[in-house]
Amino acid sequence: MKRVLVVVGKSLGINAPFMAYLERKVLEELGEVDARFYLDRAERDLFLRLEEIVEEFHEIVIASDEGYHLVSKIISTLTEDNLELKEGQLIPSRAEAFGQGSYLVTYGHRRINVVQVHIGTQLPKISLSRPRERISFFLVDAQKPKYRELLTELESLYSLSINRTSFIEGLEWCSVDDFLHEQQGALTKALAFGFEGKILFGEDFSKIVVDALIKNHQKVTTIESCTGGLIASEITKHAGVSSIFDGGVVSYANEVKQMFGVQASTLAEYGAVSLQTVHEMLDGILKTMGADMAMAVSGIAGPTGGTPTKPVGTVYVGAKSRDGDTLIEKLSLHGDRNYIQQSSMLWAFKLLVKSNPKNFFNFSLKSLDN
Secondary structure (H helix, E strand, O other): OOEEEEEEOHHHHOOHHHHHHHHHHHHHHHOOOOEEEEEOOOOOOHHHHHHHHHHHOOEEEEEEOOOHHHHHHHHHHHOOOOEEEEOOEEEEOOOEEEEOOEEEEEEOOEEEEEEEOOOOOOOOOOOOOOOOOEEEEEEEOOOOHHHHHHHHHHHHHHOOOEEEEEEEOOEEEEEEEOOOHHHHHHHHHHHHHHOOOOEEEOOOHHHHHHHHHHHOOOOEEEEEOOOOOHHHHHHHOOOOHHHOOOOEEEOOOHHHHHHOOOOHHHHHHHOOOOHHHHHHHHHHHHHHHOOOEEEEEEEOOOOOOOOOOOOOOEEEEEEEEOOOOEEEEEEEOOOOHHHHHHHHHHHHHHHHHHHOHHHOOOOOHHHHHO
């Protein structure tokens, strides 16, 4: 089942914030897409381009602004249909699941959802949805051969394929599709037992962490240098976090680090990018904010600022739990500035989970039945 997102409208394709919003909503419904196309509604071969896409893919979301009516006319022609006025809009007469600014067309084995979008406004409903069951989960520090073997055994036992990718060292995201509905309960329990203390079910790692913090009434705080507030932003992108997140600090300057517990002598002897500094950042921010858990990071995200002893990509990231452990890792990351920042953020969340596992790996068989 091949899925595609098609954007018709030059102003849409170049608007990165709105495109990120659109893609999030499409992925929420489809789970994933296999390709993305960005087309100009004024291009002469728009009809042919859309025809090729419709022929190649099975589930198609076409988003357009001023080109919405033109796209509707093309889809009507491709599906050998006529346009008809429904709910104040001209759409193919055989359109289903239609509402203001959105409709669904079934064409053979293909489903085409055309939506009218406007930058700065709420998107209409995406009528397509994933047609199959899915189990998604993260594995934390499950690199031992026995865990690889267990995944292979489950694939063989249930006649399925487990998709997997490594986000950072020791944090692997997996998904299972195309299994029978009646297999879901047994498969989920097999995963939970086999990866006890290693598995977190869900598709968004930070959401899993935040939901667990909310459930366990654990407040968290952050103090960040090279990530510039990215960790705090990842927390606050989820709803309901006001109950567990009072705030965090971006501490680029050494003077700001000192305001939150880092000693001048530590900075002078070890430098801002050091285990000792991150340790004191964690202690200081926990004391200042009165939180239960904290994440801290200090490093060199580049592209400049590296030294022979601390090259670009050197990052110290840590997490601390009042009722658990203090964990700090020295990382040697590679990539551009944004990738190093994103990787550092994921490491912070991973270490937060490991600093107090009982807050996160506490699901039960009863919860899996719900």
